[in-house]
Structures are given as C-alpha cells and as structure tokens.
Amino acid sequence: MGYRVAVVGATGAVGREMLKTLAERNFPISDIAAVASGRSSGVEISFGEDRVLKTHNLEKFDFRGWDIALFSPGASVSAVHAPRAAAAGCLVIDNTSQFRMDPDVPLVVPEVNPGALAGWRKKGIIANPNCSTIQMVLALKPLHDEFRIKRVSVATYQSVSGAGKEGMDELFSNSRALFVNDPVTPQQFTKNIAYNVIPHIDVFMDDGSTKEEWKMVVETKKILDPSIAVIATCVRVPVFIGHALALHVEFENALTAGEARATLRDAPGITVLDVREDGGYATPAEIAGEDDVFVSRVRKDPTVPNGIAFWCVADNLRKGAALNAVQIAETLVAQNLLAEPQAA
Numbered sequence: 001m002g003y004r005v006a007v008v009g010a011t012g013a014v015g016r017e018m019l020k021t022l023a024e025r026n027f028p029i030s031d032i033a034a035v036a037s038g039r040s041s042g043v044e045i046s047f048g049e050d051r052v053l054k055t056h057n058l059e060k061f062d063f064r065g066w067d068i069a070l071f072s073p074g075a076s077v078s079a080v081h082a083p084r085a086a087a088a089g090c091l092v093i094d095n096t097s098q099f100r101m102d103p104d105v106p107l108v109v110p111e112v113n114p115g116a117l118a119g120w121r122k123k124g125i126i127a128n129p130n131c132s133t134i135q136m137v138l139a140l141k142p143l144h145d146e147f148r149i150k151r152v153s154v155a156t157y158q159s160v161s162g163a164g165k166e167g168m169d170e171l172f173s174n175s176r177a178l179f180v181n182d183p184v185t186p187q188q189f190t191k192n193i194a195y196n197v198i199p200h201i202d203v204f205m206d207d208g209s210t211k212e213e214w215k216m217v218v219e220t221k222k223i224l225d226p227s228i229a230v231i232a233t234c235v236r237v238p239v240f241i242g243h244a245l246a247l248h249v250e251f252e253n254a255l256t257a258g259e260a261r262a263t264l265r266d267a268p269g270i271t272v273l274d275v276r277e278d279g280g281y282a283t284p285a286e287i288a289g290e291d292d293v294f295v296s297r298v299r300k301d302p303t304v305p306n307g308i309a310f311w312c313v314a315d316n317l318r319k320g321a322a323l324n325a326v327q328i329a330e331t332l333v334a335q336n337l338l339a340e341p342q343a344a
Helices: 013-024 075-087 114-122 131-147 160-179 211-223 257-265 318-334
Strands: 003-008 029-036 044-047 051-054 068-071 091-094 125-127 149-158 229-236 243-251 270-272 293-301 307-314
Touching: 003 013, 003 075, 013 029, 013 044, 013 068, 013 160, 013 318, 029 044, 029 051, 068 075, 068 318, 075 091, 075 125, 091 318, 114 125, 114 318, 131 149, 131 211, 131 243, 131 257, 131 270, 131 293, 131 307, 131 318, 149 211, 160 229, 211 229, 243 293, 257 270, 257 293, 257 307, 307 318
Parallel strands: 003 029, 003 068, 068 091, 091 125, 149 229, 270 293
Antiparallel strands: 044 051, 149 243, 243 307, 293 307
C-alpha cells in the first residue's frame, strides 16, 4: 500500500534531496514521478538504490490521480502550478516562499506546530518555511514552551546551496578563478562569494531589511507566537552546504544556561553538542547530510534580563527543505489526514 507522489523541481538541489529522503525514510509510495521544466524533460534521476526516473514536463503533467506533490521549482512556478495541482485533488507541500504568509495555507515544522496541518484542505497546499526559519523555530520551540520568549536577535551564516545549484557552482568557479588570478564576475550573488561574506540575501525592503530577514521575522511569528519580537541579519557565506545561526534570546522567565541546555537536549530533532573545549561545537562541514538541528555554545547573555545565547547549525537541504517536507507528509499520514493509500 502506498501513495502516488510527484516531486516537482526534481532536477534541482532540493528536488533531488526530496527524492533521496523519500527513499531513505521508506515513505509509503505506490508510484513516484519526477517533474521539472520542459528543458529538463527526459533527464534521468536516481530514486533509491536501484531505480531511475525520467523527468516529466511540468507544463504537461496531469496531477489528477496523484495524492501528494512535493514542490520546489521556484516561487513564480509554484504560483502557477501548485494551485493547478491542488485543484486536481493532489495535496501540495510547497518549499517555495509563494504561499507561506497566506492565512489559509498552513506553515509547518512538524516538531513545532503539527496541529496546523488540520487546515490543509482550505487550499490544498501546505507551505514549508524558509530554511533558516525551520532550524531556528525548532530550537526555540522547547525553550519558548518552558521559559516564554520575549525577543530574538539572530545573525545567519547561510551556505550557497540556499541559492541552488547555480550558487554552489558560482562558489566553486569564483574560488578557482581567484587561485589562478582570473577575473571574478558575480552572477548569482551581488559580490564575489569566494573567501568573502555578503550581508545581503534576496531583495531590499523599504525599512532596509532584506526579504530573507523579513521572512524569518514573519514566519517565526506565524509558526511559533505572534508576540515574539524578532530581528535578523542574514549573511551569505562561502560554505557549500549547511546554515548556521548565532542567536541571542531574551525570556520572560529566569533560566540558567544549564537549564536551557537540558531543555534542548530533551527536544525532538535536536542534538546538543556543547563541550567547552577546542572543537566542542558543531559546524556546517560536519553536519552536512544529518537530519537533526545541532545546538552548541549555550551560554548566559548578561546584557539583558533572562538572556541566553547559542549557536545553531543544520543541513539546509535536508531539515531546512527536503526532510521537513517529507516529515510533513509523514505527519499527515500519522494524523490520518490523508485518504487511505492505494495498493502498489
């Protein structure tokens, strides 16, 4: 018994990770389709250890009879085709920013707000949050439940894979160009990304924030608690995979660093790696391919009442995108919010 599942944007970095994650976690599938743009039609993609899929053209793909579609094709493409899939009776789990702030679309991290999934039928679409938001709210949730968060200040260190395969290619090509003294011409980023950091992700907004920073603010409020004050500074760094966050959090109730560490250690989806010695913390290079969010450097912030600072790292292609989408599907199944699966 299984579901008919389509992965849209299957040739991209997140789409490939979605296929990989579905296979690794043995999601109940009776049929699987890789779907992408017309220029990728017919491209072969691996699914599991011994199966190869040929991609279908999204423009011509008929979603009737398909149960679930995992979307990661870009916001403008999702804007057109996700409602089309939903209208055909196919549940859409969308990884783009297109529907996140729609009040009729649940925005879900399963460990944080699984109850929101009950509202998926309003539009037939569920939104995956921004990659950095996912790992942040996963770490904040148990602390908020226990000590009540007032304010969060976060600086992100986001890998180039957040800009897709093209971003990863640009880091590689720019690094090589600098080594051989060739000219470097930024394309995906506003400045050279090799051996550099860029405090600019997405477009600028009227208040001086970037849209990536705005996403972290409004998505945290929608997922976790609208009363939490959030300010973010989002930075692109020359790392291929893995986002890191430096967080300073102010709470309503008193807590020690030890209490915060113990609370995080008991929470689902979190690994605490916090030893106060050389190397006793997580970095993006070590956690690539891991499912958990890793927390390190938990300590008291003496500049505010009831303040805690900590470091948070996760694989943005897995928990920050593909894994969270698959976990949403798994949670829907566990909550009996989908129709019964069909025989394979």
